Amino acid sequence: MIPEFARICKRGAGDILSDNCEPLSDTPQLTNSAGWVTITEHTPSQQSRRRKLEDTIRMGHGAGGRMMADLIQEVFLRHLDNPLLRQLADSTVLALAGNGRIAISTDSFVVRPLFFPGGDIGSLAVHGTVNDLAMRGARPLWLTAAFILEEGLPVEDLRRVVRSMAEAARRAGVAVVAGDTKVVERGHGDGVYINTTGVGVVPDGVDVGPQRIRPGDVLLISGTVGDHGIAVLSEREGLGFETELVSDSAPLNGLVEALLTAAPHTHCLRDPTRGGVAAALNELAVAAGVGVELDEAAVPVRPAVAAACEMLGFDPLTVANEGKLLAFVPPEEAEVALEALRAHPLGQNAARIGQATAEHPGLVLARTGIGGRRVVDMPLGELLPRIC
Amino acid sequence: MIPEFARICKRGAGDILSDNCEPLSDTPQLTNSAGWVTITEHTPSQQSRRRKLEDTIRMGHGAGGRMMADLIQEVFLRHLDNPLLRQLADSTVLALAGNGRIAISTDSFVVRPLFFPGGDIGSLAVHGTVNDLAMRGARPLWLTAAFILEEGLPVEDLRRVVRSMAEAARRAGVAVVAGDTKVVERGHGDGVYINTTGVGVVPDGVDVGPQRIRPGDVLLISGTVGDHGIAVLSEREGLGFETELVSDSAPLNGLVEALLTAAPHTHCLRDPTRGGVAAALNELAVAAGVGVELDEAAVPVRPAVAAACEMLGFDPLTVANEGKLLAFVPPEEAEVALEALRAHPLGQNAARIGQATAEHPGLVLARTGIGGRRVVDMPLGELLPRIC
Numbered sequence: 001m002i003p004e005f006a007r008i009c010k011r012g013a014g015d016i017l018s019d020n021c022e023p024l025s026d027t028p029q030l031t032n033s034a035g036w037v038t039i040t041e042h043t044p045s046q047q048s049r050r051r052k053l054e055d056t057i058r059m060g061h062g063a064g065g066r067m068m069a070d071l072i073q074e075v076f077l078r079h080l081d082n083p084l085l086r087q088l089a090d091s092t093v094l095a096l097a098g099n100g101r102i103a104i105s106t107d108s109f110v111v112r113p114l115f116f117p118g119g120d121i122g123s124l125a126v127h128g129t130v131n132d133l134a135m136r137g138a139r140p141l142w143l144t145a146a147f148i149l150e151e152g153l154p155v156e157d158l159r160r161v162v163r164s165m166a167e168a169a170r171r172a173g174v175a176v177v178a179g180d181t182k183v184v185e186r187g188h189g190d191g192v193y194i195n196t197t198g199v200g201v202v203p204d205g206v207d208v209g210p211q212r213i214r215p216g217d218v219l220l221i222s223g224t225v226g227d228h229g230i231a232v233l234s235e236r237e238g239l240g241f242e243t244e245l246v247s248d249s250a251p252l253n254g255l256v257e258a259l260l261t262a263a264p265h266t267h268c269l270r271d272p273t274r275g276g277v278a279a280a281l282n283e284l285a286v287a288a289g290v291g292v293e294l295d296e297a298a299v300p301v302r303p304a305v306a307a308a309c310e311m312l313g314f315d316p317l318t319v320a321n322e323g324k325l326l327a328f329v330p331p332e333e334a335e336v337a338l339e340a341l342r343a344h345p346l347g348q349n350a351a352r353i354g355q356a357t358a359e360h361p362g363l364v365l366a367r368t369g370i371g372g373r374r375v376v377d378m379p380l381g382e383l384l385p386r387i388c
Numbered sequence: 389m390i391p392e393f394a395r396i397c398k399r400g401a402g403d404i405l406s407d408n409c410e411p412l413s414d415t416p417q418l419t420n421s422a423g424w425v426t427i428t429e430h431t432p433s434q435q436s437r438r439r440k441l442e443d444t445i446r447m448g449h450g451a452g453g454r455m456m457a458d459l460i461q462e463v464f465l466r467h468l469d470n471p472l473l474r475q476l477a478d479s480t481v482l483a484l485a486g487n488g489r490i491a492i493s494t495d496s497f498v499v500r501p502l503f504f505p506g507g508d509i510g511s512l513a514v515h516g517t518v519n520d521l522a523m524r525g526a527r528p529l530w531l532t533a534a535f536i537l538e539e540g541l542p543v544e545d546l547r548r549v550v551r552s553m554a555e556a557a558r559r560a561g562v563a564v565v566a567g568d569t570k571v572v573e574r575g576h577g578d579g580v581y582i583n584t585t586g587v588g589v590v591p592d593g594v595d596v597g598p599q600r601i602r603p604g605d606v607l608l609i610s611g612t613v614g615d616h617g618i619a620v621l622s623e624r625e626g627l628g629f630e631t632e633l634v635s636d637s638a639p640l641n642g643l644v645e646a647l648l649t650a651a652p653h654t655h656c657l658r659d660p661t662r663g664g665v666a667a668a669l670n671e672l673a674v675a676a677g678v679g680v681e682l683d684e685a686a687v688p689v690r691p692a693v694a695a696a697c698e699m700l701g702f703d704p705l706t707v708a709n710e711g712k713l714l715a716f717v718p719p720e721e722a723e724v725a726l727e728a729l730r731a732h733p734l735g736q737n738a739a740r741i742g743q744a745t746a747e748h749p750g751l752v753l754a755r756t757g758i759g760g761r762r763v764v765d766m767p768l769g770e771l772l773p774r775i776c
Binding site: 053054055056057058059060061062063068071072075076078079080082084085091092094096097098100102104105106107108109110141142144145146147148149150151152153154155156158159162163165166169175176177178179180181182183184185187188189190193195197199201385386 | 441442443444445446447448449450451456459460463464466467468470472473479480482484485486488490492493494495496497498529530532533534535536537538539540541542543544546547550551553554557563564565566567568569570571572573575576577578581583585587589773774
């Protein structure tokens with residue numbers, strides 16, 4: 001299989017099947033005991049050393065894939081590095097003097113269009129940050145909301161966004177406690193950009209994070225993949241698919257509470273947003289130093305999303321979700337965890353989709369429908385800009 | 389004097405002297421015991437009821453004046469309202485279960501140009517949020533940093549911004565603990581926008597805020613006013629004043645610690661950023677339900693800034709600062725407070741510039757150089773867009 005893997009290239013996830021790309025000839029390749037190919041030293045910093053950062057910012061630098069990882073490593077971490085930032089998790093857990101721990105997470109939202117089936121930038125801005133906190137097992141309590149408005153924005157659009165934000169905050173049980181408003185000239189924004197930063201409290205005893213994943217852990221997903229990215233893209237490009245495609249944008253803190261109550265030894269949670277399941281699993285595999293085996297046929301995908309992806313040439317594993325979570329749980333709690341997810345309105349389509357393994361650390365390998373295997377690579381970046 | 393005050397109009401601070409404006413004919417006006425004119429019910433919400441919010445966003449909605457106050461009241465507070473948000477202070481103080489209190493503050497930075505004499509958007513983004521936390525007496529500890537990058541931005545510019553941010557964070561003693569990167573298409577941003585959200589710990593016993601201001605409190609300022617706004621404007625418009633104008637952008641947490649050590653009963657702190665001293669004092673007068681008497685001649689202004697303001701027709705009291713604070717202290721601590729400020733490198737030009745009074749609540753009145761009095765009104769908004 002080695003010649004096959006030598007074709008891993010710079011074009012992103014699923015690119016093992018694509019033509020017209022150059023192999024990363026300097027990628028170290030080893031054959032491990034099972035005959036699989038392992039890309040060693042597959043860490044963001046070492047990836048970066050292999051690729052020169054470009055001179056100007058391109059859309060792909062914000063799309064959640066390798067280009068963004070490079071930018072983070074080469075520019076942001078290089079100068080701002082500290083042990084807390086280096087967690088590079090959905091949110092950062094901070095220990096307060098005394099015994100408490102808080103989690104903090106920040107996210108800016110630049111989704112286009114502002115309104116899409118199943119949501120809008122306001123509710124998305126609440127869900128995105130609530131979910132990042134929930135992925136560390138934190139109970140989200142407070143959000144800040146900062147708006148960059150473009151001159152000429154209809155105030156009625158802003159009202160609609162803010163109303164939606166308020167409704168989403170109520171539903172998620174969080175309060176918006178601080179805000180900021182800036183206005184930029186026409187042609188220097190796009191209606192509304194929103195930053196939300198969230199603070200939550202991490203209950204005593206809760207400790208979920210990439211470093212806790214162990215070989216043998218079962219990988220669960222809480223529902224169908226790709227709904228958000230395809231819904232936004234469809235609305236933006238006016239694709240007019242006959243079946244209605246709706247974003248899954250939703251607050252996951254309730255689902256996480258249910259999961260952690262049923263399966264308190266859950267090791268790691270991650271919401272697969274930009275870059276989809278492919279980016280999330282690659283990041284976790286690297287951070288945890290484990291391999292991930294994915295049973296591709298078990299990943300739930302709505303028929304309409306699958307059809308749209310096929311038509312557009314997208315891999316559903318690389319498309320963004322805004323109301324789904326991945327969970328690594330020890331095998332003995334896998335069944336109760338799955339039941340707990342399925343018993344919750346936001347987890348009805350939950351499924352067992354793979355496991356962590358000591359083999360091929362840092363690499364995600366999918367068993368394909370027809371019995372083969374393929375590397376599920378980190379998307380490069382330019383697939384779906386501005387979907388969150 | 390009533391006819392004079394009847395000319396208060398919709399054009400912003402200093403507008404009592406301006407022509408070509410319509411009186412707010414529905415402004416309730418009373419003469420108080422001292423013969424001064426008091427505008428009663430001068431609260432943001434009641435102001436708003438008097439003015440219909442416009443249909444589209446204009447630059448002035450982000451400039452820190454009345455237009456922004458209206459927008460906050462009519463759109464953001466209307467839907468997101470809660471007791472914490474309603475503090476409308478520089479930062480929000482949150483009580484944790486247990487005994488601790490944290491302060492949180494958010495700010496987006498859209499300054500143009502990105503680099504200006506005395507600073508850049510990176511250091512500004514650190515100072516702005518550090519200072520908002522310090523104004524509640526909090527010890528700033530952690531920042532999040534979220535970037536909205538415009539396609540085509542030279543990566544070298546971004547590096548320069550991030551390096552400056554890192555240096556500013558070191559100087560201020562805070563760590564950047566979480567980040568986010570989004571990229572928008574060319575023509576939908578302006579190089580870099582940065583949101584920083586800060587979390588600090590409020591030491592036990594510290595309680596500074598607008599509600600603590602009492603009539604008789606002495607008003608101090610830590611140095612010269614208008615430096616930041618004029619420096620940015622001068623750079624942006626290529627005004628080429630002969631004297632170099634430099635922003636005062638600086639972290640004030642050290643200065644606040646020195647002040648609170650010397651004058652632990654300090655009642656209120658505020659950094660007069662967008663809208664300058666005029667906006668800050670008007671907000672505090674309304675929030676505290678006191679009047680403010682300002683000794684205009686005592687307000688320190690660099691000659692170069694004064695000259696630039698005169699040439700451009702600006703009132704230095706309405707121009708932004710990014711390294712200055714206003715303090716209301718009880719009279720018995722005024723002298724030690726002033727000494728503590730002056731002993732600090734960032735407070736060498738500190739001065740006593742006025743006091744709080746039970747007269748004319750909600751109104752800021754300045755004693756002018758020539759012995760008269762004038763209302764220092766809230767700037768309307770369009771004076772200096774995008775200076776922070």
